Amino acid sequence: MSMPAYFTTKDKIWHYTFRVICFAIFFFLLAPILIMIPLSFNAQPFFTFTREMLTLNPEGYSLRWYQDFFSSDSWMRSIRNSFVIGIAATIVSTTLGTLAALGLSRSEMPAKGLIMGILISPMIVPLIISAAGMFFFFSSINIAQTYLGVILAHAALGTPFVVITVTATLVGFDQSLTRAAANLGASPTRTFFKITMPLILPGVISGALFAFITSFDEIVVVLFVAGVEQRTIPREMWSGIREDISPTILAVATILVMISIALLTVVELLRRRGERLRGLSPQ
Amino acid sequence: MAMADATDQHGAPTDSKGRLLTSDGTPLRRALERANRRRKLTALALVGPLLAFILIFFAFPIAQMMWRSVDNPQVVDALPRTLEALQAWDGRDVPPEPVFAALHADMMEDLDRTRREQKFGPLGIRLNYELSAARSAISRTARSVPGFEAPYRDAFTDAHRLWGQPELWRVIKREGRPLTLSYYVAALDREYDEFGDIVKRDENRRIYVNLFGRTLALSLAITFMTFLLGFPIAYYLSILPMRHANLLMIAVLLPFWTSLLVRTSAWIVLLQQQGVINNTLVALGIIGDDGRFSLIYNQTGTIIAMTHILLPFMVLPLYSVMRTIPPSYMRAAKSLGATPWTAFRRVYFPQTLPGIGAGGVLVFIISIGYYITPALVGGQSGRMISNEIARHIQQSLNWGLAAALGTMLLVGVLVLYWLYNRLVGADSLKLG
Numbered sequence: 184m185s186m187p188a189y190f191t192t193k194d195k196i197w198h199y200t201f202r203v204i205c206f207a208i209f210f211f212l213l214a215p216i217l218i219m220i221p222l223s224f225n226a227q228p229f230f231t232f233t234r235e236m237l238t239l240n241p242e243g244y245s246l247r248w249y250q251d252f253f254s255s256d257s258w259m260r261s262i263r264n265s266f267v268i269g270i271a272a273t274i275v276s277t278t279l280g281t282l283a284a285l286g287l288s289r290s291e292m293p294a295k296g297l298i299m300g301i302l303i304s305p306m307i308v309p310l311i312i313s314a315a316g317m318f319f320f321f322s323s324i325n326i327a328q329t330y331l332g333v334i335l336a337h338a339a340l341g342t343p344f345v346v347i348t349v350t351a352t353l354v355g356f357d358q359s360l361t362r363a364a365a366n367l368g369a370s371p372t373r374t375f376f377k378i379t380m381p382l383i384l385p386g387v388i389s390g391a392l393f394a395f396i397t398s399f400d401e402i403v404v405v406l407f408v409a410g411v412e413q414r415t416i417p418r419e420m421w422s423g424i425r426e427d428i429s430p431t432i433l434a435v436a437t438i439l440v441m442i443s444i445a446l447l448t449v450v451e452l453l454r455r456r457g458e459r460l461r462g463l464s465p466q
Numbered sequence: 467m468a469m470a471d472a473t474d475q476h477g478a479p480t481d482s483k484g485r486l487l488t489s490d491g492t493p494l495r496r497a498l499e500r501a502n503r504r505r506k507l508t509a510l511a512l513v514g515p516l517l518a519f520i521l522i523f524f525a526f527p528i529a530q531m532m533w534r535s536v537d538n539p540q541v542v543d544a545l546p547r548t549l550e551a552l553q554a555w556d557g558r559d560v561p562p563e564p565v566f567a568a569l570h571a572d573m574m575e576d577l578d579r580t581r582r583e584q585k586f587g588p589l590g591i592r593l594n595y596e597l598s599a600a601r602s603a604i605s606r607t608a609r610s611v612p613g614f615e616a617p618y619r620d621a622f623t624d625a626h627r628l629w630g631q632p633e634l635w636r637v638i639k640r641e642g643r644p645l646t647l648s649y650y651v652a653a654l655d656r657e658y659d660e661f662g663d664i665v666k667r668d669e670n671r672r673i674y675v676n677l678f679g680r681t682l683a684l685s686l687a688i689t690f691m692t693f694l695l696g697f698p699i700a701y702y703l704s705i706l707p708m709r710h711a712n713l714l715m716i717a718v719l720l721p722f723w724t725s726l727l728v729r730t731s732a733w734i735v736l737l738q739q740q741g742v743i744n745n746t747l748v749a750l751g752i753i754g755d756d757g758r759f760s761l762i763y764n765q766t767g768t769i770i771a772m773t774h775i776l777l778p779f780m781v782l783p784l785y786s787v788m789r790t791i792p793p794s795y796m797r798a799a800k801s802l803g804a805t806p807w808t809a810f811r812r813v814y815f816p817q818t819l820p821g822i823g824a825g826g827v828l829v830f831i832i833s834i835g836y837y838i839t840p841a842l843v844g845g846q847s848g849r850m851i852s853n854e855i856a857r858h859i860q861q862s863l864n865w866g867l868a869a870a871l872g873t874m875l876l877v878g879v880l881v882l883y884w885l886y887n888r889l890v891g892a893d894s895l896k897l898g
Contacts, residue, residue, distance in 0.1 A: 204672050210700060211774065282513070291502060304520070308528065309876065309879055315531055316527035317524075317854065339524040421838075436731055447720060450723075
């Protein structure tokens with residue numbers, strides 16, 4: 184925004200002060216995350232910049248924490264666990280969530296408000312309470328400390344995001360398209376895969392991404408429901424922070440930041456594509 | 467099926483009473499009803515799997531956990547005869563011999579020693595929540611009870627002095643019901659006195675009410691901080707052209723998408739005594755080496771880290787509201803003679819209130835149930851109610867008390883969510 188010509192000195196001072204304040208807040212948002220990236224290349228086991236690092240001496244930098252990470256069995260296992268659990272939970276929650284969203288967006292759906300309330304409750308209930316409830320229940324049916332238990336728990340936590348994103352996509356959905364397909368003799372399954380699915384796909388994918396990131400980042404339920412075998416990356420970081428804090432967690436953090444940048448890009452591209460498609464479709 | 471008897475004036479088939487029929491002869495009304503029912507069933511069948519999944523693996527476990535906060539089977543299971551004998555007892559003195567005889571019968575029901583000790587273990591733990599030392603009284607007695615002979619009253623009081631005190635008996639009688647409120651009594655820092663009335667605990671044993679208070683205060687502080695920091699940047703983003711705003715939005719969205727553990731460890735790195743902030747301040751000579759700030763493992767740490775973590779939840783709803791406020795309103799106010807401050811206060815700010823309400827309630831709801839960050843950076847003074855619930859589940863194993871605290875927290879959150887819904891509607895929960 185350029186400055187209008189009629190601005191007085193006071194206006195100008197305020198104009199600049201306000202921008203300085205805003206950039207300070209943006210700095211507060213980004214700096215803590217970005218500062219870990221250079222620190223993860225520290226040659227010393229410290230959480231602060233050494234003199235060598237500040238003078239850009241190559242000896243101040245090393246890849247030892249990344250080496251530590253990639254050669255550690257428990258970290259490697261946690262990566263595998265995070266992906267196995269995350270992908271399995273995403274498949275469950277995306278399938279169930281998409282079906283439910285299709286049902287919920289039909290006008291003849293009874294008790295819509297109540298059912299919607301129940302379906303998105305995993306997003307509202309504090310995690311500690313969900314985790315405690317699942318801990319007791321899963322122990323009683325012998326699926327605590329198993330992959331199945333963690334996957335089911337994460338699937339439950341991820342579904343609200345799928346339901347919300349897919350329902351939102353279906354708001355602008357033109358039901359006459361499916362009626363036309365049915366009219367032309369397509370079976371409901373064929374109509375779904377040929378007509379509905381391609382149109383709601385961006386919503387389904389971003390819902391699935393939300394579900395995946397929910398599982399990938401989840402720790403409270405893992406703390407209560409998972410055993411040593413099922414430890415995920417956040418769980419391993421939790422022990423890393425609590426027990427023996429070493430800069431290895433900074434290397435892990437850097438890798439995770441890269442993953443979130445990639446995910447953020449995908450979601451942003453999907454959102455733009457969705458907006459573009461909606462802009463093109465006749466109202 | 468009735469065939470068409472006639473046609474109406476438009477030539478459509480009708481039956482003898484003049485009701486419209488479909489081509490196969492069913493009355494139109496019934497055919498429509500059937501089609502509607504079928505569509506309703508299809509919709510339900512689509513929602514059904516997820517609904518069943520959430521009810522079984524999410525809602526039921528939570529209901530079961532809440533049930534633990536009132537469930538009280540231990541005394542009823544272990545001491546049925548004693549409870550019956552205690553019915554006539556007035557609660558003042560040590561009960562008479564028949565009660566001790568009944569207690570002896572209850573304890574000797576299982577002649578096998580290991581099984582007896584297993585059976586009375588939960589009873590001892592349960593009674594110990596109400597009266598310390600009750601556990602050792604039960605376990606010691608369960609070990610020596612086979613040698614007891616009448617009169618049992620002396621035998622029991624010899625085995626453990628607690629049997630000779632009316633206090634233990636009052637607890638047994640009070641908790642001899644399948645449901646109890648005593649976990650809630652404890653969760654509210656209260657206890658039963660000798661007359662069975664609920665009174666406040668001694669000052670130094672009050673924990674939970676203060677902790678709830680601190681959780682609320684910290685959540686309010688965090689909500690206020692996110693508002694203070696979120697309002698300017700949401701406003702700035704809303705006045706920028708869309709292209710620039712989308713670019714700067716990354717600064718808000720990147721933290722939102724970054725792992726919670728990463729953000730929390732970032733603050734540990736920055737705030738600790740030998741961390742980046744303290745080292746920089748020392749290097750710049752602003753503080754001495756011995757004057758390093760303790761920014762972490764206390765309330766300050768919790769507030770800073772959680773403000774950072776929850777800031778996007780404030781900025782996003784605020785931004786979407788501010789985008790819809792036409793800039794012409796402010797210009798109109800100014801051209802009518804309002805100072806910038808008055809125009810902001812009287813014209814712009816009131817229009818942002820829905821966004822502030824939405825963001826504020828969202829941040830507040832999330833922060834009162836937060837567990838991870840307070841546990842990692844909160845130390846002692848930055849702990850919140852969730853940490854106490856986790857402690858009771860994992861360490862002290864007082865699951866009834868954990869369930870009571872959890873139920874209170876859950877009810878609080880649900881009431882807030884209901885308010886949020888009334889205020890803005892759940893549909894406005896925007897993602898990313």
